[in-house]
Amino acid sequence: MTRKNLITLAWVSFATSMFFFFLFTTEKTIENLLLTILISSMYSFVLGGGNGLVNDFLNKKFPWSEATTKRAVISIVTILITNIILVYFCNYINFVVFQKSATTEEYFLGKYNFINWFTINIALLISAFLHAKGFMEELKKASKKEVVEQKLIAKSANAQFESLKNQLDPHFLFNSLNVLSSLIDENPIQAQKFTASMSKIYRYVLEQKDKELVTVEDEIEFAKIYCELLKTRFEDSVNFIFDIKREDLKKFVVPLSLQLLLENCIKHNLATSSKPLLIKIFTEGECLCIENNLQVREQIKESAGIGLANIVQRYALLTKRNVFIEKSDDYFKVKLPVLAEKPNFVNNVASDDDVVYERALKRVKEIKSFYSNLISYIVVIPLLVIINMISTPEHLWFYWPMLGWGIGVAAHGLSVFSIGRNWEERKIREILEKENNSYGK
Structure with a gap:
């Protein structure tokens, strides 16, 4: 109370x-x-x-x-x-x-x-x-929750689309093919290793593109392969340092986030043999950090920041913890939240969600209609009882409207909350969940 x-x-x-x-x-x-x-x-x-x-x-x-x-x-x-x-x-x-x-x-x-x-x-x-x-009251909460879930589904679909566009970065592919072309003539053995690394990178992209989270260990292994390609491409102009705590390897991060951030480091900073770019990847507290010394490259066109914004948006769909960005005169640092466990977040097929949402709206209207009928019954019948007891207590006529209307309310309730309907809806949900799981596989 x-x-x-x-x-x-x-x-x-x-x-x-x-x-x-x-x-x-x-x-x-x-x-x-x-x-x-x-x-x-x-x-x-x-x-x-x-x-x-x-x-x-x-x-x-x-x-x-x-x-x-x-x-x-x-x-x-x-x-x-x-x-x-x-x-x-x-x-x-x-x-x-x-x-x-x-x-x-x-x-x-x-x-x-x-x-x-x-x-x-x-x-x-x-x-x-x-x-x-x-x-x-619970119905209102469920309706609000349904609306929030629909918004999350829409945001997730948009974020995944942007993520896919960023994952298959055409600039990275173009630059890598140029490096590969030059290596074929100069160093065929190195060209073979470079090709094998590229295949591993794109295999990882295809494997992780539908996942919400991956382990830190998987993301670091992928980042190391990616750094090998960058090292082949830039040689002594770029150096990498990895310092990851062992206890953080089984935790989770957004997939391909390091690839986007590493590409940003290369894209926005100068890297030469005399002034090498140093990129550090390490864990700090409950965050996975990527930091580089600041050697800003002059750009004709200002960066839109799509890659970093995409990472922030994907994290916002999964956790309340924020992506932090630190910038000084000497360095640029991004902190990615490391999650101890996967949140209970399920992406559903958009068309199925639209159907379920329409059915939910119809269901809400039916339930509201029943409870309007019930509340009217609760308000009116006591008034009739009081009128009967005050006016003609020797003739108890309030029985008839109470029983007649009560049977109508009971029938209305059975039609709204029938066992058959609940069984049907439960089976539909089970079928949809099986289909979603099969798509995930």
């Missing part, structure tokens, strides 16, 4: 006690006022608080979003048993202990059966309202 709920129950207790005191109490004394407030508070906090605690417990153990039909059945059974016990307890305290209008034997022998039955119905309606309110 939250503080807000306790305050609400206090106001309900006060309003109810004032209503009964001024309209139904003949002797308006301080003693009777305090007794009325005490009795109203007991009913409000015991019935309202008890049902609230039961609802909170069921929300934790049997969330609506995970098992709707099971939760509905458990809720009906639980609130029925709970409210019978709570109502008999409250009425016993009220009539036997406080008002002393009956003995314990008279109370349990049936003197207050009608009052107990009437109070149980009111309590059940209030409890049903609380459960409906809880379901609507």
Whole structure:
């Protein structure tokens, strides 16, 4: 129970006690006022608080979003048993202990059966309202989550597209082929090694292009092969230092991020034998770092920064940790977050997601319609009961609208939360998951 709920129950207790005191109490004394407030508070906090605690417990153990039909059945059974016990307890305290209008034997022998039955119905309606309110709140959260997931899918598709364009960098391929062409005549053996390294690099690109994360060990092994190509191309103009902690090798980073950053180092900096470019790749804290001494190359066209922005965007889809960039007069450094475990992030086929989203919207409308019907029933029926008891207590006509409308609400609920529909949706989800797994393989 939250503080807000306790305050609400206090106001309900006060309003109810004032209503009964001024309209139904003949002797308006301080003693009777305090007794009325005490009795109203007991009913409000015991019935309202008890049902609230039961609802909170069921929300934790049997969330609506995970098992709707099971939760509905458990809720009906639980609130029925709970409210019978709570109502008999409250009425016993009220009539036997406080008002002393009956003995314990008279109370349990049936003197207050009608009052107990009437109070149980009111309590059940209030409890049903609380459960409906809880379901609507969870439904709103699920709808918001669905929207966020759709946005993530769209962002992921765009990021993967940009990633693929960057992975197959045409400048790198063009430069590598030029180096290979010159090596074929000058050093055929070195040309063969260069070709083998290039094949390893592009095999790695094809293997990792659909993955969200790879181990640091795999990424470092790939980076070393890539650095060998750069070393062949630039000779003594570029030097590399690797310093990776052993315990970080089994952690995860975004694939091909080092390739993009190494290419950026070469692209934006001068590298000559007299002023070699030194590139360091090392782990620092929970980050994989790549750092180079700053020897800025004059460029006719300003860099768009697509490669680095692509890495930042892909990390944003997977973790809340940021990619950090440090720049001074002497060096340029990029820190990539190293993840201890893979996040639970699944890319779905866009067309399947559109279908699922449309079905989700339709489902939301059906559920909202049912709960609008249920809430109307909860509000109107108690009013009819009160009117009947005040106007013609000898003729209990409220049974007919309560039963007729109640059957209609129950039928509506069965059509919305039918077991067959849940089974069908579950099988569809299983089929889609199998298809997605087969695509991943």
